[in-house]
Amino acid sequence: MSDHRKYAGLPDLDLAPDIYETPDLTDDTSTHPASTVFRSDSRASLDRGYEDDEDTGIDRHRLDPDEARSHFLPAQLNAREVDFSDRISSKRKSYRASSRRRRKGENGVEELGDLSDDDDEGFERKLARLRREVEELKETSSRRRAEKTSVDETETPDDGRREPDNGLDDLSNVLHNLHTASGSGGVGGAGSRLAKKLNGAMRAPTVSIPKGSAAEPDQHPPGSSTYTVTYAPTYAKDQALARAADFDTRLTLIETVLGVDSIPVSSEGRATSKAVLPMLDTLDRQLSTISTTSVTSLDSIGQRIRQLTQDAEKLEEARKAAKAAHEALRSSQRDSNASQTVNGEVTAANSIEDPEQVSKINALYGTLATIESLSPLLPSVLDRLRSLRTIHAEAATASESLARVEQTQEEMTGEIKSWKEGLEKVEHVMRHGEETMGGNMNAMEGWIKQLEERMSKLAS
Secondary structure, three states: OHHHHHOOOOOOOOOOOOOOOOOOOOOOOOOOOOOOOOOOOOHHHHHHHHHHHHHHOOOOOOOOHHHHHHHHOOEEEEOOOOOOOOOOOOOOOOOEEEEOOEEEOOOOOEEEOOOOOOOOOOHHHHHHHHHHHHHHHHHHHHHHHHHHHHHOOOOOOOOOOOOOHHHHHHHHHHHHHHHHHHHOOOHHHHHHHHHHHHHHHHOOOOOOOOOOOOOOOOOOOOOOOOOOOOOOOOHHHHHHHHHHHHHHHHHHHHHHHHOOOOOOOOOOOOOOOOOHHHHHHHHHHHHHHHHOOOHHHHHHHHHHHHHHHHHHHHHHHHHHHHHHHHHHHHHHHHHHHHHOOEOOEOOOOOOOOOHHHHHHHHHHHHHHHHHHHHHHHHHHHHHHHHHHHHHHHHHHHHHHHHHHHHHHHHHHHHHHHHHHHHHHHHHHHHHHHHHHHHHHHHHHHHHHHHHHHHHHHHHO
């Protein structure tokens, strides 16, 4: 009763008593349970069974447990992080099975292990394994990124490192293309393309190993090929920086040729380049001089050059004479200063210089370093100033020229109006003259007819 009270609130509860019905016993039905004891067949029955099996096509050979166990003995299963449950929400992750070679010796003992360097893994199995491992790497990468985000959502990494998602995507695309090509019959071509891409990836810059980490020993058998795919996330950034540097160099060269740069790139390694406008002005003057020269002008220019040369020689001689006189004056001053020495003391009465001149010399020496530092900039600054002077002069003349052109246009407009009025008057007079001439011609024809009639009458 307590059980009924306990489960009274449950739905679909049948309170009727349980009824068990058994069939009626018959004379030929035995109530003893069937025997499950294994009974071995005799040799004759086995032979008879084999003959019947050959007739019926059924194989009734018994399974040898030792042979079945030896078949799976060299297999190694890697079932780490594998979910064997039947949950719908879980992602199925396959496990990896690897087997070793085996052969049976002459004495009947089986030997396990790698007996040769050849690999029995076919192309399709290797491709499927690579695709499966790439998917597992993608899942692991996404899980790590999710864990890192859940640990710290506000802090962003500043070291520039990122997960190799792009490398995994590229490798997945390569494997997908290889699988598509193998399905369409292009196994050889796809394999060669994969080898080329892997060889290209091997040339990429590798990540340096820290000093504290120990290098793992080489566990690959001799003669086996090893492919290393290295992902370099900074390759695109380095390429962009190289392009920007190339563009900056070309832009600097163009600015230098046009005379736009204020500071030359290297004033020591190359000569200072001249701007375009002053160079064009100089070339224009030279061409005009060459095109307008004559024999008389050449003679006058030659005489002028000879006279300038003589003046320069005279000036050089005068400079040398002045320098010699200055040296003689300084030596005489030193001698006079030495003669005025009394008791080891020098009287500097004649050696006192003007304090204003001393201050000017000191100021000049102070500004000498600044002048020397600004000397590379003087040619470009002078070219700029000349170009600006030319532009300003042309701008002033351009405004005046524009005013003159506008005034000329107004005068031409007035003249055109007056010519138009005169032309209209001439056309009106010509039209009136044509009408008058037509009327006169008609009147003259009438008079001529009358004269002809009169002449005919007189003749008759």
